[in-house]
Amino acid sequence: MRGLLLSLPLALMIGLLLLYPLTTLFWGSVASAGAISIHSYIELFRDDYYRTALLHSFLLSAVVAFISTFLCLAPAWLFANEEFAGKRLVRALYTLPMSFSGIIVGFLAVIMLGRIGVVPQLFEKATGSNYLSGSAYQLVGLVLAYLYFEIPRATLTLESALRKFDPQLSLAARSLGAGITQRIRLVILPLIWRPLVSTFAVTLTVSLGSFGVALIISKRFSLLPLEIYRAITGYGNKSMMAAMAITLVLLAFIINYSVRNWTLGATEKA
């Protein structure tokens, strides 16, 4: 009972800041001229333009989440299990990009990878080719900019999960005569695949909602958050805007919920 009472502020906050806006948004997506209609959702899935944006958003986020999860494995392991001089400072610097807003990351991408960006200019000096010029505005620039703030986030997520992992287990397996492949397959992977999957899911959903980076550098790679902004600023199409937003929320929710269920289910069976 006391627990319930103590959670009241949280419940109020969720109601006010999550349920209320979501309900308003949902209502906006189905209400048209006094009647209920799902025509915006139908258009979203039927019209090539919006479908592509949805697909792009999902694919870009999945690719970024996959690369981030893979690349963050080593630093997360290091931060969770090793002690070294200056660890706190390194960790703080490493996770700094997470605190930048998307628009800042977009500007940074232009400075580093733009038409006269630092990297393309160095590359041109070294090789004489202007191949990298303007890559910020290409798909590769978008992926790199997303990785820039997603890798630190993935690292932190994975690190806290890895802290629960006991490195002694791997050592014990080794003293019992297990080789490196055996240890990875039988000891380490069974222990860390769940945190890996949930890191992937968290990173994917954060990318799905990211907007600022795409606003600055996405030349024509349409993404759902960008189209949501366009629908409202460009065409004043509230119902389409709301339908896209609800779809994005649902997609993120389904991904997180099913991943959680799946990993938990696997735990119970094991």
Next chain:
Amino acid sequence: MKLLMLSSMLVASAAGAIAEKVVVQYDCIPNYANWGGVTAAYATETGVRIPPDMKGSSAAMAALEAEKANPQADCAYYSGAIGYQAALKGLHQPYKPAGWEKLSDSLKDPDGKWWTVHSAYIAFIVNKAALMGKPVPQSFADLLKPDYKGMVVYDDPTILGTGFTYVYGMNAIMKGGPDMDAGFSYLKKLNTNILNYAKDTVYNDVLRGEIPIWINADGNGLKMKYVDKGDIEVVIPSEGTITMPLVMGMVNGAPHPEETKKYLDWCLGDKAQKLMAQSFFRPVMKINLGSELSKQFLPESAYAKAVNLPLSEMATKADAVKQRWSKEVNAK
């Protein structure tokens, strides 16, 4: 102790904010048409602060629409067609600022729902150093040359009003009909040379050479040249250009109506008009600019082939044109 100081500072600044008079103008980008200078001068003269606002025309209109039941802004500034559209949507209240009668009828709404404050023309703003030896383009035909691949930027018309004026006007420059195919056919060809469709102001990117050619208001380029001393040339394309009146309107249900009216009056006064002219936007009022400033404007002859687009038609077709641009130009 630090915390205490910080919190007392916060309290002090909050108290300051309450005492201070404010007029909220949507689309008040400091680097555009010298709004930074105009609002600073107004604050010194009257103590009323007009905070900067980075929303472009379309975003400003969208915000006003979203806040219709509970307006936050007092007035807004737009490229003409979007201001006209906002008035059509009932987002403005009629107000006839001082000097109203001096404006010609084509530059204002008869009821005072919008009026022109200054005007500009669509031009190529060229950063010569960034062209790397290539000639400065003189015409829309030049812009299609492979020389300029990855060098051209114009504003995303679904978000920024200047971009919309350009996209809409391209058809008139190509002498196209009401189906707008001629304009869109050009924009599709230009697409190969586009570096990016700017969704936020790229003024500084042009100055530092990231963007060699920006299709935008001539005034912004002249300001880069004379105020920021950039290696900039402003070219009026030989096929012609588009006149872009920039308008203001008073928001329906403005929270500070009295202060807003005073400010809107002041914006058509000599001082404000001169400040806008110092950013090379052509004042709507006939004022004496002084010979030095007048000489820096491009000569009248450069604008001989300027097209005046009817704002009413632009406003009613705006949503369809933006949507078509998204699907036919941006998505390809």
